[in-house]
Amino acid sequence: SPLHPGSLPAVPTLPLLQALQTRAPGSPGWRVGPSSGQPLRYMLNLYRRAADREGRPRRGRSLGTNTIRLVQASSHGGQPWAGRWYMQPLTYLLEGQPEAEHLLRATVVYLPSLPLARGRLLCALELVAAGKTPGLLLSPTARPRRGWAEVDVTPYLALGNSSVRSLALQHVCVRAGRAGGGHDAPVLPSRPFLLLYLNDTQAGLAPPAAEPHRHRR
């Protein structure tokens, strides 16, 4: 093996390593606690469909874009359960997106139906009213019998030239099925996550030329 962590040069020479090092843990702004669970599994499945073991994109299986970012929601507010209803406000922060990444499509992925010990939990997403945009129930672009559903939120993120800083949704579920005699253990439905399909116009590695463009004398 040509490289050992112990013998790493201060600045890796391989272009990919240089670029990745700027994103490495320990670099400024890194928050502890990498993603895990369903979002990670979702992206891993997406990756395996799109690329082989060596990381080469599969021919004919292109995702139609060179960048897909999964954004996790931050939740706020008190107890989401009220009787049979579950209502969780969610906010997706969109600040700090690199300028070279242009939004092509945005979807929110969630589970419309979860099995319970007795009955099912049926879920939907609502767009929270903000400014001139009224609140409304978002309907999925496709209705899978099982598994993930996607709602298209592109129109609410690509508002003309102004950059939207966050997206506020409400995750609403209701316990459906026979009311049991005993008390069902509280269920926490998996939190919907936002997928941003972006076109990175600088899909290379070298950072933008630091020097201003000099004209030939």
Next chain:
Amino acid sequence: DTGTLAHDLPNYLREQGGEKSDCSLRPFPVSFAQLGWDHWIIAPHRYNPRYCKGACPHLLRYDYHAPNHAVVQSFVHQLVDANVPRPSCVPYRYSPISVLMIERNGGILYKEYENMIAESCTCR
């Protein structure tokens, strides 16, 4: 003189000790686990950029896709002035690589980086 070059090609190959010394693709596997980055670079586990190394033959074979200039430079080196170096063995085609990584804010990013794996070599 070019005529004589064509005649001595078999000898030239034999003298160079067979194919491996010719300009060709070489592996250079890097494991993100070795770099201690595998807890945030989720996939792939290995990255093999490969590289080109070897001597550019006097007669540039058609499969090198060498530009005409490289043919001329090879002749100049051979017949006119040896100070002019022979063409260099460099990558010709590349392929992208897809990387899945965890971002600082806990998001997960799929990104394709262009021209990251050398697929073939040329002399130029």
